[in-house]
Amino acid sequence: MSNKVIYAIYNDDDVLMDAVKKTRAAHHHIEEVFTPFPVHGLDKAMGLAPTRLAICAFLYGCVGISVATTMMSYIMIHDWPQDIGGKPSFSFIQNMPSFVPIMFEMTVFFAAHLMVITFYMRSRLWPFKEAENPDVRTTDDHFLMEVAVNDNEAELVSFFEGTGAVEVKVIDKN
Numbered sequence: 001m002s003n004k005v006i007y008a009i010y011n012d013d014d015v016l017m018d019a020v021k022k023t024r025a026a027h028h029h030i031e032e033v034f035t036p037f038p039v040h041g042l043d044k045a046m047g048l049a050p051t052r053l054a055i056c057a058f059l060y061g062c063v064g065i066s067v068a069t070t071m072m073s074y075i076m077i078h079d080w081p082q083d084i085g086g087k088p089s090f091s092f093i094q095n096m097p098s099f100v101p102i103m104f105e106m107t108v109f110f111a112a113h114l115m116v117i118t119f120y121m122r123s124r125l126w127p128f129k130e131a132e133n134p135d136v137r138t139t140d141d142h143f144l145m146e147v148a149v150n151d152n153e154a155e156l157v158s159f160f161e162g163t164g165a166v167e168v169k170v171i172d173k174n
Contacts, residue, residue, distance in 0.1 A: 003174065004149040005031060007134060008160040009142050009167040013039045016143040019163035020045045023147065026159065031146040034138040056118050057111050064110025068103045134171070142166075 010016040023030055030046055073092045138144045153170055160168045
């Protein structure tokens with residue numbers, strides 16, 4: 001089986017968005033789109049599923065508040081109770097107003113740090129990983145759409161030239 005792909009290069013994000021919509025309407029499979037900056041609405045135009053990262057953030061926040069509550073209960077009530085400002089040291093509930101800032105900060109800390117780790121793992125961005133950018137111009141001012149070729153190379157080349165691509169290349173991807 002051939003591993004050929006077409007690189008259609010555009011120099012305007014509006015032309016790219018229109019080309020993505022036309023490509024999806026023609027039922028061609030878009031492998032990836034490389035852009036120098038985020039293009040609003042591109043994920044919906046490509047038909048990508050909504051992200052579930054917000055669910056992860058909520059769960060990580062729950063872990064953070066649980067760790068904070070357990071840590072403060074153990075440290076301040078069970079392990080080393082202290083009389084600070086006349087507050088009783090035998091009840092977590094009576095001391096909870098003092099613990100709210102710590103619980104908030106630990107929730108944010110866990111959610112933020114674990115979300116960064118999740119993002120890098122989900123994006124497969126490991127340390128020392130080589131860049132997968134197919135064309136250096138996509139980091140500056142061009143946009144690239146990668147589309148799989150299925151024995152319709154000539155048809156796809158003419159299709160993308162008609163969508164406003166400034167350059168269309170057929171690449172044998174390994």
